Amino acid sequence: MSAPAEGCVQDAAQTSAVAYALHGDIAVATVNNPPVNALSLAVRSGLLAAIGRSLADPQVRALVIVGGGSTFVAGADINDFGKPYDEPTLYTIIDTLMASPKPVIAAIHGTAFGGGLELALACQWRIASPDAQIGQPEVKLGLMPGGGGTQWWPRMAGPAVALEVTTSGNPVAALQAHEWGVIDRIAEGTLLEDALAMAQDVVGGALPARDLTESTDRIRDIDPALFDDFRKKNARKWKGQLAPWKIVDCVEAACRLSFDEGFRLEKDAFSECERSYQSRSLIHLFFAERAAGKLPDVTAAPAPVATVGVVGAGTMGAGIAMSFANAGLRVTLLDSSDEALARGLKTITGNYATSVSRGSMPQARADAALACISATTNDAALADADLIVEAVFEDLAIKQSVFRRLDAVAKPGAILATNTSTLDVDAIAGVTSRPQSVLGLHFFSPANVMRLLEVVRGPRTGAATLATAMAVARKLRKIAVVSGNAYGFIGNRILAAYGREADFLLEEGATPWQIDRVLTEFGFPMGLFAMRDMAGLDVIWRIRQQENTTRPAHLRYSPIADRICEMGRFGQKTSRGYYLYDGRTPIPDPEIESLIVGVSAELGIARRDIPDAEILQRLLCAMANEGARLLDEGVALRAGDIDLVYVNGYGFPATRGGPMWWAREAGLASIRDAVAAYHRQHGDYWTPSPLLARAAAAGGDWDAAPSRGCAPAHTLPHPPTTTGSAQDA
Secondary structure: OOOOOOOOEEOOOOOOOEEEEEEOOEEEEEEOOOOOOOOOHHHHHHHHHHHHHHHHOOOOOEEEEEEOOOOOOOOOOHHHOOOOOOOOOHHHHHHHHHHOOOOEEEEEOOEEEOHHHHHHHOOOEEEEOOOOEEEOHHHHHOOOOOOOHHHHHHHHHOHHHHHHHHHHOOOEEHHHHHHHOOOOEEOOOOHHHHHHHHHHHHHOOOOOOOOHHHOOOOOOOOOOHHHHHHHHHHOOOOOOOOHHHHHHHHHHHHOOOOHHHHHHHHHHHHHHHHOOHHHHHHHHHHHHHHHHOOOOOOOOOOOOOOEEEEEOOOHHHHHHHHHHHHOOOEEEEEOOOHHHHHHHHHHHHHHHHHHHHHOOOOHHHHHHHHHOEEEEOOHHHHOOOOEEEEOOOOOHHHHHHHHHHHHHHOOOOOEEEEOOOOOOHHHHHOOOOOHHHEEEEEEOOOOOOOOEEEEEEOOOOOHHHHHHHHHHHHHOOOEEEEEEEEOOOOHHHHHHHHHHHHHHHHHHOOOHHHHHHHHHHHOOOOOHHHHHHHHOHHHHHHHHHHHHHHOOOOOOOOOHHHHHHHOOOOEHHHOEOOEEEEOOEEEEOHHHHHHHHHHHHHHOOOOOOOOHHHHHHHHHHHHHHHHHHHHHHOOEOOHHHHHHHHHHHOOOOHHHOOHHHHHHHHOHHHHHHHHHHHHHHHOHHHOOOHHHHHHHHOOOOHHHOOOOOOOOOOEEOOOOOOOOOOOOO
């Protein structure tokens, strides 16, 4: 913010969360609660005091509310959700603003989201900087606007706009909001000076008095079909959610009820959402994401990364190159032949063309990203790269050969990263002269779309290397989760555990389509067996064949996946896998069911009808128990890290919070008892995690029984026995 204008009277108490000053006959309340001016109790108290002070002063004709620092008011304090609200609440402030006989102008810069935006909407007028953003992101936390947002938006911008803004949670540019009528004026000069000028226009009569709660122009004679059609259009996307349905109800109510009646309905709906499982889960993930980047034992400063090499121009390598190019980094794509490079570049240009055609990326941005990518077959072209990512075939000998070559050409200090999904990072680092500069960067396919990045810390990975990788992930706008160097890391290690149980359930009486239906009804976007078909059963088969050479003979193993591959059924690519395919539509296949029944008979397993509830509990308990092992072994640092991996990389429904959160909410004592029962029934794979037992005994919270943390020297090079579920995601 600029310094006070000459002649203004500044309040002496400048250390409060809200400063008060007079600019002639206009009062200014400045919110000072860095970094984002969240609506804490101190801010709410300061705002109410400032409003009251302006009303009590006969010399004050209008009040301007503005944010100090880099933003207006970004929103409510998320730590307050689900707790009793201390007075004054935001509702008290909104009621006071709406009842004010003196005009109040909100001056918005930076962001005004959620409750911060509703604070501005309760003012009679709004002015914003050209680059400001506003929005109602509550739905992304399982919540909904609770301060009148569903009532003001339709009155100002119409119900169609209100529905899109409030159910998507996406930010809106101030210029767009001005076109809609939500922002009244765009500042042309200094925001505060233009806000003071606007206040003079209001008190001088150049801008007429108004009460937007009485405005009906945009909500009169609205066809109810608008809301019915909107619900139908989004029914699949909103499956298992509460907040978006409630939002539509409240926006619809705004078109047929008075403001006060609609606001009461909104308050009740907000309270219901605030108490919901979905909201608790999404808020958990919000804080988990912010904690994931904090590594207690890493204080090194990250090195700058401006140029990147990517080795391998296949689907994964092309997506990785796009990820870096999208962030404005120069990328050199390396492969062994011009033909391979041509295929990779064709994939890249095609992906950008698709993004432009869908409207998700402007042509200028796509052109700029493409200009960042060059291609070569010459290793020496990577000599100046700050970071080189290998994305070749999932074979240890091949990757070691690549790293020997990279070690020979890369400059001192360059980071060498492998995109392996299962292999021992230390074994790869060991063939180089710089193991301290080697780590894993496990991207998820499609790499240019998926937000998750597993950052694999080898036993010899240096602190500066790890800090740099985390900084690069932030630049790529990825959710980076650090994993220790264990087979499958976090995601594929758990996938192997619950995939194995799914295979055993097939032998015992289930079908692939029953298991997939149970998972999709729980909230997964795709079932396990349909996901395998999409990934390619031959890829998983090759990994499994390598692993089976070291599989202990006494451990149970399901041959079903092998038998399917031996039939030449490799999934969608052959139009036959666990399912038959009409295009990409999976169709249950009686031939596969007959094969499964035959395997059960060979193994002497009596098939039975398995209830859906048993299937779900067994799969989720397998996830939670394996996750607890990862925590106890030091592979994962936090339970929330595991949840982030599964929600962002494996389709676990965000509204369920992830497997570790699901277990916590279900009660760790009950999960412990279920795992113990499965251990007695099914044997070694179900050995209960010691951490699960400790956490259950310590009060039912993972944090109540500390694990070893992410041990930098930890490595588990030997894979657990899998039955076809480990895959390169």
